[in-house]
Amino acid sequence: MSYTFPRSTELFSRAQKSIVGGINSGIRKMEAPVPLYFDHGKGSRLWDVDGNEYIDFQTGQGALLYGHAPAGMAEAIAEQAKKGTHWAAQCELEIEVAERLQKMIPGAERVRFNNSATEVVLAAFRLARAHTGRKLILKFEGHYHGWADEGLVGFAPPPDQWGTEDEPTRLHPSQGVIPEVLEQFVVARWNDPEHLRKRVDQYRGKIAAIVFEPVLCNTSCIPPVSGLLQTIRELCDRDGMMMIADETITGFRFGAGCAQTHFGVLPDLTILGKAIGGGVPFAALVGKEASFAKILSGEVVHAGTLNANPLCLAAAKWCLDEILALGDTHPTQLIDLGQKMMAGLHHLADQHRIPLRPQGPGLVFHTTMLKPGAEEGPVMSYRDYVQRHDAPRWAHLRRCLLEKGVRAIERGLWFVSLAHVEADVDEALQRASLAFAQHAETWQS
Ligand SMILES: Cc1ncc(COP(=O)(O)O)c(C=O)c1O
16 A cells, blocks of 8 residues: 555645745755655654654654654753743853864864854855955865855756866856855866866965865765875865865764764864754854864854754754764664665665665665666766766655655655664565565656
């Protein structure tokens, strides 16, 4: 039996009369057959308003590293709520959270808080420009750094406009952006250290910072080739640029020290979001003490009414304590579980002759649906992905999975949470087997 969604359909049509497009973040309209309305979640599971139960790998776009409604977190927030929800002033909790970050992340000598990673990205770019007196930010094709004007340059250029291999264009997917913003960026291809060197040399002395997702998770799931992050560090040191790691997705998922510790690099600034708050609006900019000099001197403005909100701090403190309590078992158990899920999906795909290829470190991974005739092998970059991924066919399979109670991210990313256990993976694969059979039977290219 496949799930049906009458109540979600009804709510969605009601929502469209008050909420623009019926949704509050553009990507949510991608969910087919209808954007779902949820009632509650617990651990690895999520229930919609039609009573359908999902094994959830969407996990709030990766924010729910601790699963849905984890025991203890609600109490931590509630206890704080009774004392006050917001002061726009200081409280001891903010020091406690900051001190935990210092303990966990080698490069976190100092921190500042915001409510979303999008804001933190803007703060990091502003700081880097002020610190260096230069205006350009080098970013990589297919990397996502939030939805603001500056975060989306070069995110998803269509093939007919992405420029040459040597000179990727700086396109913005949105209208209404200040046109001059594009001129403040240099775009480079991911996973090509020699190309990166040339790109930096081309603009030598004019680049303030290089920003990157340590594992590219917003286009497929693409780890850096060996030496790439070290090349970024080396070039930043050579030319006085700031190295900005956007660990919004990788932060705490790769362990207490985040992906930078996993890969052995020390950025100047790090952007943290999602898992730092476990689903509440909380984000942080952390980095070397010297990187924050211009905020300290007051020459760079950093502000926000709701920054370091006590409810969010209570949640963040709870989240960080969870990670610290896991010690060395994290992220090993996440990796093992994710790799089991990847292997199971690959096996099912082979059984049903579906060209689906899971890739990634396991604790997060992506399922690429190969286009007819596309080459096998790992996806290495944004262009490679666009050329080989069959998005409509993946969308069809994703819907089959949803109708059998397995929820992945619309564009093909899967997050394993600390609430998932082996039995979840086994059950998800049983359900996926039904979904793959349905897809094989009904997909027409
Ligand atoms: C790498 C990265 N940076 C920044 C952001 C922006 O985060 P937020 O949506 O919380 O502002 C995201 C969101 O998905 C992200 O994946």
